[in-house]
Amino acid sequence: MKKVALVFGYNDYGAQIAKNIVQKYEEVIIFKLDEDEPRNDMQEYKVEGFDLSDEWSSLDNTYDLNECVAFCVIEDDAENIFLTISLRSQFKDLMIIALSSDKESANKLSMAGANKVIPVVQTTAQMISDRLDKPVVTEILHNVLYETSNLKVAEITLEDASYFNGSFPAQVEWELDYNIMLLSVIHKDGNQEFLYSAKERHHPLEDGDSLVVVGYEEDIKFFKKRIGVTK
């Protein structure tokens, strides 16, 4: 079955999300409520109608929902929360990303079962203050994150940590030997650790650890090859 993105919200948010993720999914399906007005910017996507009281049984039969991601971006918070809880009650493993207008509804969306909540107000405000306070950092990180520069951020999961021979992250000369920088290590247990935090000497690199590195694409490829990562 196809890897599909399900966007619930026939609005500007839905249009922007669809535009940004269309290359990462085999199909993007936009779900619209009956009262939504037709839009020109969504004609390239498959649009289906839905109702908040739907049971979603047809979805389960058509798509592999474990591989799908659902975006709940209805602008009305109450409807968005209802939609999220409705999807979660039907599909335990579906990845749900939901939009919230404020912190209060962000909490409710998390309680309703959203895996990730994007608080619009806080995200926008943070971006504005970052741009004013740290313009260079913001621009560089923005370009790195949204891939508009040669620099990339990559997650590399160690398949065979024996290459590092039980070293601690701080003992490896990432910059000198590989021309990459290690931002953080996500250990198998899910704990995130920054290279220069106080804890780094307590945890040597192990199989299954994920390294978040930043560097030029070629250097990252070279590094992966050196440490024997195939994915």
Add this chain to the structure above:
Amino acid sequence: MFKDWIVDAAYALQTSNRYQRVRKFFYNLLENSSFKYKRYFDMTMVLLIVVSVSVLIREVKFQVPAYIVDLNTYVISFIFFIEYILRFWISSSISKIIIEHKEKDALLDREFNFSLALFHILKEKFRYMISINAIIDLLAVLPFFHQLRLLRIFILFRVFKLFRYTRSVQTFASVLISKKFEFLTLFIFSSIIIFVSSVLIYIMEANNPDSEVKTLYEAFYWSIVTISTVGYGDITPTTTESRFIAMLVITAGVAVLAFTTSLVVSAFTEKLDEIKDLKSIDDLRKLEDFYIICGYEKIAQEVCKNLVKTNKLLILDEEHSRIEQAHKDGFEALNYDPGSVESYKRLHIDMKRQVKAILCLREDDVENVYTTLTVRSFNKDVFILSLLMNDKNRKKLEFAGVNEILYSKELVGLVAREFVGKPVAFEAIHALRSELNNINVEEIIITQRIAQNFTFVEELVHRKYRLLLLGIYKKEHKHFFFNPMGSMILEEGDVLLLIGNVSFIKEFEQHLNKKRKK
């Protein structure tokens, strides 16, 4: 001939840059509270007043050295006299009035009527001379003529000059003036009570040998002392009738006092916001490098919370409820329309010197376009960042002159893409940005001092501070050098991007500034 000479002189003065500059300087010094030297002038004048009155008080019982008396009589009086003349000069422009009359007559094709112009000039000057402030100024100068011993008492009028130099007294007076009708009513009521009770007590007590009330003046004095609820007790009513009058006067006195208190309190309550605004505007002049936040809606509220940690902010919003909310949140906020040029004029904001950037954060594109155009109409250079609510309006904002646009819906799209693409990397960068675990990305600008201390990247020893040097942004080349080589030269204006513990980054910055090149 004489008329022509007068008109020529008026035009010469009106077009003389030097004359106008001098006149403007003295106007600013004496009348313009936003003029930077006025404060020093006011302080000097207050000091002279204090010295002058202190000498007068000292003279009452002690011998004061002659040179101090002379200083008080001649020097200080002379300074006040010069001030009076200057104020008289700037109160109205004679040359301007003459030119106005001349041009008006020329327009109507009639001969220049000098008498009318002169009458107009005299009227303007006389109007100034009979103003309370001018009378006080003149009386304060009179002790100069010290031969007239009585005139020395006019030194006390110098105290009244303090009104000119202290803003709080002016504010207090303006608050009371706002209730002048109520105060007038109260004054008439009290006057009637005082008059009637004085007459009555005089009639009832004047012929009584045991009574202290012998004259109408004493009756009047008793009435005032009683109605004010002071009641010295030096004069007391002796007859039953006059005691009855006393009871009525005391009752009226309580009412008058209560009414007066409530009037003053209500006047202050009503004017409280205005007084606070005046204070804020006054404080604003001293503020530098601050952001003007236009509008205080949800996003603006969050932006303010973030920015206030390291920046100074001023919120402008025409909606009173939102300004109240901003005050509750602890921000400097004024109920002024950011879309009106008049607001900026009244606030005396110097965009070039004081303002870092203007943030148009109304959640309405129409308002943001309007505010941007307003600002651009009088300042082309100030940095403007604006929210965009509907992508269709992007070009309008750009056309209006916004330097940077932030479209929250586009941002949500980008966040969603990154999250589904690289969730772990996304969380890692997000954690870095949001200072979780006290780890942050900071930028340090290479100042001239740092550039003198350190020449090459390898000298920075950032690793000693457990910091990661992500790269250097070369301002000159507008290029970011990731993982820079040790041999890279540091130049003034470069920006170091460092990742690490916030306090270590601060320590490192201090280290950069401390070290001296050997």
